[in-house]
Amino acid sequence: MGPGIPLRATVTSFGPVLLSKALELNQTQEQSLGLIFHYADSKGLELVDLKDLRAVVAFLVSDTGKAELKGIGGLSTATAGVILRSVTAFEQQGAGDFFGEPEFDTAELLRQAPDGRGIVSVLELAAVQDRPRLFSTFLMWLLADLFHDLPEVGDLDRPKLVFFFDEAHLLFDGASKAFLESITRTVRLIRSKGVGIFFVTQTPRDVPAEVLAQLGNRVQHALRAFTPDDAKALRSTVKTFPNSRYDLEELLTRLGIGEAVITVLSENGAPTPVAATRLRAPRSLMGPCPAAELDAAVKGSSLYGSYAQAVDRESAYEKLSAGQEAERRSAEAKAADRAAVEEAVRGEGVRGAGKAGKEETSLVEQVVGSGMFRSLARSVGTQLGREISRSLFGTARRRR
Structure with a gap:
């Protein structure tokens, strides 16, 4: 994890669709992962961290676990192997730190400063910085969780919370149909919860048309057309804007630093005319924050006491391990009982043979010792x- 306050989510709340996206599973493997989640939920096996998920997958392909899925479809050994390898690689890259407890309460993003002003939260994933897709997927979990918990507020004059998804194209690369449907549904409906979303990317073509259709506000910085592909992307971008008095194809290539073309939704829900404008830069440090200042800010945060220390409670891994241990002890006890019974039978046979021999000897002695004989x-x-x-x-x- 990075130097900030850890953000964690349980595997269960992350869900099979988002987790499949992060694990880069195909559609068949995604469906199998959904079956695993369904089984764990129905049996009360809490999937808190990745070792819980591994334990459930391993159990379901064991001789005992295979019978559990007969009624709802099986889990092939090959698919289970792919999922386990993906989870292991995922964990080795640092993603394991994301899954666990205490789970981050997304309502914390709505907290305010003592003077009533809002707070800017910067989320980074230093441990898996080579997996930006995971970071974007984790942010989608935040949105889905907010959508689930926040009440309906209708059409506010300004949102209570705004998300900016940087490098948004990573969110959609190789996305399954179920994942795209989840994003589209969340973007379309979360506005009624008072949450705004901005996807930050190079061109609108990086965002699927279903999602782009739900985005009314546009801030477009300069686009360059150095190659035929760049020129094609430029023309596609111009077509996504409303009709304008500007020659947008020329204007977008001439914009400088801090300049942009903007259109937003008006009060009646229609796009406003395109306007070329200059953005005012925020007052901030253009560089990394010194480590000492960052550490002091982290430890001084009201969130530090709640989320800094990880908790590992009993969940699927511990329950399945306890069950397997109980089965092992039971098998050992049965084996010991069988051995004791067999030993007793053998001992009784020897004693019986000895007794018969003695009886035969006694009879001979009686005959030989008789007067008639x-x-x-x-x-x-x-x-x-x-x-x-x-x-x-x-x-x-x-x-x-």
Whole structure:
């Protein structure tokens, strides 16, 4: 994170559409991510940070988790792998700091100074400065959250809050249909909440026609036509302005620093005539703020105590880990029970065999020791002795 007060959002509140945009997922992967969010919400698995999302995805492609999605469509292992790799790369680039708690309350942007004047909030994403698309997407989350929370106020004489989206073309590069619909709907309806929006970009062609149609105020700085593509962009820009007494195609190429062509919506909602004007520069430091002054301003802010320290409470990751640990212990207990039963059966078999052997020995002893057996043995022995003697001494009777 940068040197300022951290801005965080939970993965759940960020939503699958905006997160798919930030992860650069295709339409199929975006739909699968929506299914993951739906499952987590229905099972009470809070997606607070990225490790929660990873845990749910990994669970849903496990043997246990696959059965959970049979009724609402499955999650293929290949798609899950793409999502997990995108989340991991996303986190390694510093985006993980954006997701967590405490979540930033967008109402803080409406706070006022003690003297009643408004406050200018500068939002930057130093940790992922090489991912400006993420920054723009995060700002779209701010708008969506404001739209959800702010009450309807109708047509105010001036907005309560104004957003300026710098490098707005990054917001729309590779945007899915669902994302464009979300932006168009937000831009069209949030005006009734007292919020104004300016998209700052090089040419109007960088903004989709559906969104551009909702923007009534125009401040156009100089456009140069050094190449055929530049000339084409210039002509396209001129066509987006109302009819004017100026030769806009020539005028836009001659504007200098601080000069612009402006048209706004009048009180009756119609565009005003185009006016060429010079803008008054604000009084400010044209350079980076010294680190010591910035640190003092951050720690002196009323927001510092509320958002500076991250909180990691029990959420999807902890719940799934606890469930898997309980299953492991249960499996170990069942295995131990089976082993004990098998050991008991083996022991009983040995004891049973020993008992049968003893019973057989006792029976033989009883038979041998009986008087009848001894008498029979003596009789047989005597007769056998006589036959042997006759054979030896020739006294045996001869048969005729």
